[in-house]
Amino acid sequence: MPAAAIQAVIQNCAAEVFQPIIFREYTMKKIQTIAALSALVLAGAAQAASFNNTAGLAGITSYTLETFDNAGVPDDTLAGNLFAGLSFGPNIYISNSYIGSFANFSGSSLTNFYPCCTAITSFSFNSQVKAAAFAFVTNQGTSTFYAKLNGNVVESFSAPTNTQGNVNFYGFSGIIFDSIEIHSGGINNAYALDNLQVAAVPEAETWGMMLAGLGALGFMARRRQSQK
Incomplete structure (x- = not known):
C-alpha cells in the first residue's frame, strides 16, 4: 500500500x-x-519485507509456532476456528496425509483439496501481527501471497512453489497486517501448508x-x- x-x-x-x-x-x-x-x-x-526461504522467521524475529497437530479431528475437517488466535476461510481442511512427505512439514497440515481445489483461500489472525511465515507446497507453479490489514492489501509477492527442496517457507515481516490471502499455482491449484510462525504486535x-x-x-x- x-x-x-x-x-x-x-x-x-x-x-x-x-x-x-x-x-x-x-x-x-x-x-x-x-x-x-x-x-x-x-x-x-519500502522497508516492508516479503520472503521465501528455508526457515521462515527464524533469525528475523521471535515468534509463536502453530503446527496444526493438536486439533483431534478427522482428516478433511474444516480448519475454521479450531486453532487459537486464527480463523481460516472456507475450503481449508486438516490433513494427516503428508506427514514427513515434504521438507519443513511435520505432523498434520492444512490443504485446500477436499474437494479439489480452491485457488484463492485466506486466513486471519485474531489480532494484528508484524510478521508471519509458513511452509507451503504446490505442484510446480507460481503462487501469490497477500498480507492485508482490515481487508486492504499492505504487501504482496509472487514466487515459484513446488514440492521439491526445502526453500518452501513464505511470509512477510516489517509490516502490520491481520490476514493472509493465498492464490495457489500449479496443476489444480492444490496446496498443503504447515508450521505457521506468527509474531504478534505487543499491546505496549x-x-x-x-x-x-x-x-x-x-x-x-x-x-x-x-x-x-
Whole structure:
C-alpha cells in the first residue's frame, strides 16, 4: 500500500479522533488501526519485507509456532476456528496425509483439496501481527501471497512453489497486517501448508506506535498551518 495512501487514511481517521463528540465514541479497533497505519508511514512502506526461504522467521524475529497437530479431528475437517488466535476461510481442511512427505512439514497440515481445489483461500489472525511465515507446497507453479490489514492489501509477492527442496517457507515481516490471502499455482491449484510462525504486535508497542503516529500528524498539521 503506497505511503501516500496510508497517510490519507490516517489523516481521515485523525480528523474524526480530534472531534470531541466523536472521540468519546471512538472504538479501540479504530485506534489500533490508526496506530498500525502510523507505524507504516513512520517506518516507510519500502522497508516492508516479503520472503521465501528455508526457515521462515527464524533469525528475523521471535515468534509463536502453530503446527496444526493438536486439533483431534478427522482428516478433511474444516480448519475454521479450531486453532487459537486464527480463523481460516472456507475450503481449508486438516490433513494427516503428508506427514514427513515434504521438507519443513511435520505432523498434520492444512490443504485446500477436499474437494479439489480452491485457488484463492485466506486466513486471519485474531489480532494484528508484524510478521508471519509458513511452509507451503504446490505442484510446480507460481503462487501469490497477500498480507492485508482490515481487508486492504499492505504487501504482496509472487514466487515459484513446488514440492521439491526445502526453500518452501513464505511470509512477510516489517509490516502490520491481520490476514493472509493465498492464490495457489500449479496443476489444480492444490496446496498443503504447515508450521505457521506468527509474531504478534505487543499491546505496549501498539500504543507506542499510535502516540508516535498522532504526534507525527500533529507536526504535519502545524507545518501546513505555518505555510499558509
